[in-house]
Amino acid sequence: MFYMRIENANYVLIKMDKFSDYALRILISLTAHAPGKLSVSHIARMYGISENHLAKIATQLSKGGFVVLERGRGGSLTLAVPAVNISIGTVLRSLKKDEPVAECFGANTSCAILPACGLRGPLLEAQEAFFAALDGYSLTDVAKAKGCLKDLLAV
Numbered sequence: 001m002f003y004m005r006i007e008n009a010n011y012v013l014i015k016m017d018k019f020s021d022y023a024l025r026i027l028i029s030l031t032a033h034a035p036g037k038l039s040v041s042h043i044a045r046m047y048g049i050s051e052n053h054l055a056k057i058a059t060q061l062s063k064g065g066f067v068v069l070e071r072g073r074g075g076s077l078t079l080a081v082p083a084v085n086i087s088i089g090t091v092l093r094s095l096k097k098d099e100p101v102a103e104c105f106g107a108n109t110s111c112a113i114l115p116a117c118g119l120r121g122p123l124l125e126a127q128e129a130f131f132a133a134l135d136g137y138s139l140t141d142v143a144k145a146k147g148c149l150k151d152l153l154a155v
Contacts, residue, residue: 031083032149037076064094089135
């Protein structure tokens with residue numbers, strides 16, 4: 001969980017969901033093993049996560065241009081661009097772009113106070129502050145301890 005301070009507002013809780021968490025784990029694993037390739041099943045074993053779930057996440061990462069996904073028997077994942085060029089904020093924006101930060105941002109809102117509520121602006125500001133804080137970190141930054149990561153992820 002992340003707590004962000006917004007100017008003239010209270011603290012807002014921003015919780016990263018499992019989909020985003022697992023996406024970052026995939027990317028960190030690929031960074032630690034770069035320029036090598038890893039299969040989704042191998043990554044699933046490393047973390048003890050469902051292979052089917054990781055396959056869906058890998059597909060989204062591929063659509064976002066972060067990984068190259070080779071399908072079929074012996075299929076594998078590699079980083080699509082150098083790790084230094086992939087910012088954590090960009091990855092999370094790509095994965096979360098269609099998910100509203102609150103119900104009032106979605107298409108089917110039922111909030112009775114929506115016309116008079118002043119919460120939308122601060123929530124958007126908090127969401128952008130979260131992404132902006134992570135924009136300053138690349139995969140290279142968060143996977144500096146490549147050797148240690150490889151040891152910890154050994155299956």
